[in-house]
Amino acid sequence: MSLFRRVKNLFAKPEPPQAEKSPLLLGPGDVVEVSLVTYQVTGRTRNAQRNAVLLTLQDGRDVRYLHIEERERITYALYSPIDGRLDSFDEVPTTIELEDTNYYLEEQYNGEVRVLGKTPFGLDGEQYVWQYQSDDRKLLRIEWQDGRFMLYEGEAVIAADVKILHGA
Template identity: 65%
Template sequence: MSLFQRIKNIVAKPEPPKQERSMLSLVPGDICEVSLVTYEVTGRIQNRQRNAVVLTLQDGNTINYLHIEEREKLIYSLYAPIDGRLDTPDEVPTTMELDGTNYFLEEQYSGLVVTSGKTPFKQGGDQYVWQYQSDNSRLFRIEWQDGRFMLYEGQWILPGDLKVIRGN
């Protein structure tokens, strides 16, 4: 190594450390672990107005959806799609009963979303969301976009149960 090279290495600024990937910044192709199950992120829906993301997670043939929202702290919930239908977004009830469990409307909102990868809605646009909770802390979620409803049943996830394994 030449003297010039040594002086250059001493004077050069060190590379900044790579920023650790968070669950909120995952994109299709990343790998994460949720409650000890390893998933590949295959899609992402982002609502910038609410600082919220819904990640499409795939483990073999199983597809789940991880909803992440940043409020005072990050809030995580994992949903599985369920079969069902509603007629119009104007007639979504405030109370839903599913398999003997009553769900009560907790929050209703709409916003512009951006999609990437494999998601239930192939393109971005206005999305309407109804979030429900039962007395035993089970979650129910309804999404409507472009004339299509998606129904999900889920549960809260503790931050300690989430881990980024590999990011792009």
């Protein structure tokens, strides 16, 4: 390297570090690590009114769902789908018992969602959500859209356990 190039490098501005991709902007093709397990993001359901997304994650054959919501801070919850059925949209209970665990309704809301990639509901539309929590901090999530229910069971994840490894 020539002397002129060395002097030039001393006065050159360093490249600014790349800003980390916001978790709310993740979508199909991205790779995330949640609690030391690496997942490919295959789908995304976004509720812009709540500033929240539900990411469909895949690790081999295992499919999980990461709910991310930004309020005062960003919160995370990791869910697995469960088998179950409810009879009516109008009769979702405030308390549900599953395998000797009682879940209590924490929050119920609805809003317009946009979907991208592989998601439980394939089309954009109005979605209703019920979020429950048990006494031992387990989470239950019920979604209703287009006449169909989806049920998920999961747990809260601390922000330090979520890492964005690769953005598309």
